[in-house]
Each structure stands twice: as C-alpha cells, then as structure tokens.
Amino acid sequence: MSNMILQCKESGDFQPHPEGIHPAVCVDVMDLGLVETDFQGQRNLKPKVKIIFESEAKTEDGRPCMVSKNFTASLHSKARLAEFLGKWRGRPVLLGETIDLGRLIVACCTLVISHQQNLAGKTYASIDAVSKPTRKVTPSGTYDPAAARQRYAERLARMAPAMPRANAPAPRPSVPQPVAAAPVTPSKSDAGATRTGQVAPSGPSRTGQEFDPEVGF
Secondary structure, three states: OHHHOOOOOOOOOOOOOOOEEEEEEEEEEEEEEEEEEEEOOEEEEEEEEEEEEEEEEEOOOOOEEEEEEEEEOOOOOOOHHHHHHHHHHOOOOOOOOOEOHHHHOOOEEEEEEEEEEOOOOOEEEEEEEEEOOOOOOOOOOOOOHHHHHHHHHHHHHHHOOOOOOOOOOOOOOOOOOOOOOOOEOOOOOOOOOOOOOOOOOOOOOOOOOOOOOOOOO
C-alpha cells in the first residue's frame, strides 16, 4: 500500500511566540478529556485542560501571537494548575475553594515565555511564569474556539490507530463560544481530582477572600 510510506515534515510556517515578558489575556480554556500520561514508567489517564492566551506581540503578518499551557484538572495543593492560578492572581488557592475555570477567559496576566526544543528538535514557546497583569489586554476577537476544538478532535482521530485514547472529546465544530472545563475544588478526600457534575457558581467563589477585579477571577 502506498500510504504505508511516511515522511516527517514541518507543520507549515508556524513560528513560536516570541521570548520575553508579555502582557496577555486568556481567550479560552479547553477541556481535553482524559489524556494518557507516563510518569516513571506508570501510565495513567488524567483529566487535562489547556489554557490559551493571546498577547500583545504580533506575528510577521500582523496577527496576535498565541501561546498555551496544559494542566491536569486538579487544584490539589501540589498540582501545577493550583500553583499557576495562585501566582496569576497573587494569592494561593485555598483548601475548599472552588474556581470556575470559565472565569479565566478574558482575565489578564503577565507571562514570561522562553523557547525550548522538543525531542524532534523543534522549537516551541514555553510559559515559564505568570503573574498579575501590569495592564489590561483586550482580546482581538481573531481566536476561534470552535476551530480550535475541531483541530484537536482531528488530531485525536489521526492518533487513534497508534494511541487509543479513552473519553476523547468528540468534534464540536458548531460550538459558537469558548466552552470551559468544569470547576474544580481542592479536597483532602480526592487529592484534588476534578468533581464531575459540579455546578459552576453564578458568581466568584472565595473562602475568606474577595473577588479581584484587577485579575478577573
């Protein structure tokens, strides 16, 4: 069969986000479903989310630069997501606090970005740090959440024969607005696992804290 011969090619003219310190705004939180992880030889399925940012930097053709970071959907005290959100808003996530991840969308921040190389030698942009915003960044409106989900679904479909995935999200090309992951709550009993079916709060939820209008969540 002719389609058994494959060639490794570059994926278009993609350029990674510039390095440095950049004011940015969150434009989407994608629920990636259960993703297989490999840690010290042990494989597990964990719920993952992708937080996508648009910065003030521009591509060579004038489009806003995008950068993203994936996390396990957990607010356990040792989870990377809890640490990231705490540094973003300038105060830690408290035990028992619920955060509606949908409120991250249009929240501003300051990102520190560096360039790294993957195993194939390709350069990508890494979000090394996040902090409270130094100024407000307004989304340009060019980001298409439905198209992003469609691309992710198509990528999963291409990977399916070689890497079976459980609970992979179905294509959602008709989604008109960003669809955020379910809110997550830190808990001693579940070690920070996502609580499925939990209803998102109608307003900012805090334990002994007030809503921070400077950040947005």
